[in-house]
Amino acid sequence: MDFSYQLYSARNEASLDDTLETLSSLGYTQVEGWGGQFEDPAALAQSLKNTGLTMPTAHMGFGQLEDTDAALKIADTVGIQTVYCPAPPSEAFRTGGGDWQEFAEGLAKIAAAFKAAGKGFGYHNHHWEFTKDANGKTPIELILDASPDTQWEMDLAWVVRAEEDPIFWMDKLGSRITAVHVKDIAPAGEKTDEDGWADVGTGTLDWPNFISQIKAKTKARYFVAEHDKPSDAIRFARNAAAALKGYGV
Template sequence: MDYSYQMYSARNEASLDDTLKTLAGLGYKQVEGWGGQFADPAALSQSLRNAGLTMPTAHMGYGQLEDTDAALRIVEQVGIETVYCPAPPSEDYRNGKGDWAGFAQGLARIAAAFKAAGKGFGYHNHHWEFVKDANGKTPMEIILDASPDLQWEMDLAWVVKANEDPIAWLDKLGSRITAVHVKDIAPAGQNADEDGWADVGHGTLDWKTLIADVKAKTKARFFVLEHDKPSDAIRFARRSMDTLKSFGA
């Protein structure tokens, strides 16, 4: 399996070209882009080629995706197969005030345009998407119910942070999951400077078992390593890849 690396984890690195070449040297074949990288798609494409990497998946914010034709032009130029919207469009959704049904319909419209263009489209969760509404539905379910064309990139660690059982969600909606973020949670009280996240294999999640579960229960094609706030993005990339290689997966 070729593991990918979410480039948001390396957003503070000085040189994109150097970072991509370092990732390739560590054994990565793919990376996942994020919205801040797409100001110059041609230059990004050249940097990827120079490093021998591809970018099959990417994150684009909802505001960026609303100009769907422009987003699709970027997708074509960079060679992206599937885009995931990484979060709701405003703080309201994080505070229980957002219109999840309306947002879901907007995502469904984008998904239809992407499908017509031969591309995949979906949504990436945090923990906000698991607070049930008055009818007992979670925002994650509302989003996926809006269109069968909407895929789910499960950020499994955020599911755990939401006090949910990720295996139960794999069982329930595994057919909609086409990618998984591989990230780890530090033991309680540790890594405060990294917002409580950890390098993969150096936290509390049993990723060897979880990867097997994801393979068995979902359609996931992409396993994307991410750390929301690493103090050293290259250390995270190296130690996490070492962990995954030790699984033989």
């Protein structure tokens, strides 16, 4: 098991190549890509090769994934093994609307195509996926119930922000969790310029315990460091790498 870095955290850095070189120097061997980086997959693959990094996982938006053949071609070119849809396809889902069942079925079709191509496919949560419907089902359950081939990349801090217990969900659906986003939450009222997120190991989450629980209760292969709004992406990368090494990841 190894740790990775979600490159969305460094989306405001001037040079992707410089960022990859820095991540490699900090001890990262893997990164997780995101949809905005795939305009030139061959160039991206070369940049990764130049820095000795691999990209076993990536995020692609639902709209991008609907052209499944093109998404799979990107994955083949870059060397991506598993793609996670990072969010629902429209603002309606985030404000209480949106048809989660229809979305889940759409994800299931993509999962089937990825499986047929020898690739993994899954979904990454925020907090929207934990509001129960009239039948007592949460969107994350609808998504995973729609296909046994849809995996779950648990963003643990967003589960906490949804006022849910990550351990409960590991116990319930741990066999579906194949990656975990590692981010931290600042104490109340702090880091407001970073939307209340904190560098891994500097916030309020008990990551040493969570990591041991993840290893025991899930099938997670990847611990992916992420910060949604770092004021300094390299500072975050440095702190996250040090923390994850200290946790024995």
